[in-house]
Amino acid sequence: MQKPVDLGHGISMIDLYDLGVAQRTGTYVLHEEEIAIIETGPSPSVPYLLKGLETLQIDPADIRYIIVTHIHLDHAGGAGALLEKCPNARVIVHPKGKRHLADPSRLIAGAKAVYRENFDELFSPVLPVPEDRLIVKEDGDTLTLSNERTLTFLDTPGHANHHFSIYDSRSRGVFTGDTIGVFYPQLLKDGLEYCLPSTSPNQFRPEAMLQSAERLEQLQPERIYFGHFGMLENPRAAFEQLRFWLPKFVEAGEKVMAEQHDAPMQEKTKAVFQALYQEVSAFLQEKNIPSTSEAYDIIRLDLQVCSMGIVDYLQKTIQQG
Incomplete structure (x- = not known):
């Protein structure tokens, strides 16, 4: 330990x-x-x-x-x-x-x-x-x-x-829980400060997430304390990555929902996960993160739950529309 x-x-x-x-x-x-x-x-x-x-x-x-x-x-x-x-x-x-x-x-x-x-x-x-x-x-x-x-x-x-x-x-820092995502300190040894949104079910709302992030950014914190995991002394990186990745998460879900609108929820979730994991993996490979990095296993788990939240959110959006 x-x-x-x-x-x-x-x-x-x-x-x-x-x-x-x-x-x-x-x-x-x-x-x-x-x-x-x-x-x-x-x-x-x-x-x-x-x-x-x-x-x-x-x-x-x-x-x-x-x-x-x-x-x-x-x-x-x-x-x-x-x-x-x-x-x-x-x-x-x-x-x-x-x-x-x-x-x-x-x-x-x-x-x-x-x-x-x-x-x-x-x-x-x-x-x-x-x-x-x-x-x-x-x-x-x-x-x-x-x-x-x-x-x-x-x-x-x-x-x-x-x-x-x-x-x-x-500390002039903010304890953010999951509001602005998950930080992967496993990648620091490879020179990458990396965060991804946390879009788990069943109250995920992308616009509210961005508004909350903007509110925290306006505080001009000097460090972020993530629920998952650790301290980041470059808050700007976290906010920028949330704005970069969150639309991609939602777009991946929207594409699957359009193409597989009659498919069971489980199949939609699986398809969203595959799309997200492929995109995130490609990004990490471009950053020269080796395939042996333990971060991939954690990211895979996270994206499976994130995919559930995205499909749940979009399903509710469709029903309300």
Whole structure:
């Protein structure tokens, strides 16, 4: 297990080994008078999180706030399990996510529809969070952890309606969850700072995603802290790549929907994935990324879920039209 990484500005990152993969999902620890962590990962990642806290010499009883950017299980599924180990902590969540942490039955059903027989291995158990231990933060609300650090919560839909991003006054960075996509640090050794949109079902909306990204860009952050995975000190690269790739994702979906409008959803999703993976692979090969890079396996997994979200979004668009 990799030791927690010191990112500077009083922030450490713990690798959660989500999906059993290194550099996939991380928890950020904010070392202040009132200790806070951002993202829990799924329940199977909680032992890694606790081990990371032990390495940092942090007693879970000293944690005051567990913050989740949104309630998808790879970000917040472990909140209930972690809370049992953190008796003095409360969970901060977007207002549209509160009821689903208190009663995760719909979250579980939605994830089972996507991950099917793999659900238990990836996410179980998903424990409810007691309502009296939940705190809602509305758009623009703040949380002061010390004289040096105030967090500001910003409603940033597009990936999900229950998503906020968090501006950190001390690092002048933003914890973006999945709002502006996924960062692939595996490619840094090849000299590439690479991000892709995260368009998973079932609340993906491309226009809202671009508007949220623009709002965050206007803050002129000095660094981005991604849910997947790590810190990027070149925020401009992330925003530019979102604007480059998101239209391509939607166009690939629109082409498949037009050509295979009578095909089953599963076939449409498969076709969108194949189109996206071919385009992304060609791009990476042009950048001289070797076919042996572990990034390809992670990107393949991501694009499979992204394809589901694209088809779901376009199907809804057709039905509404």
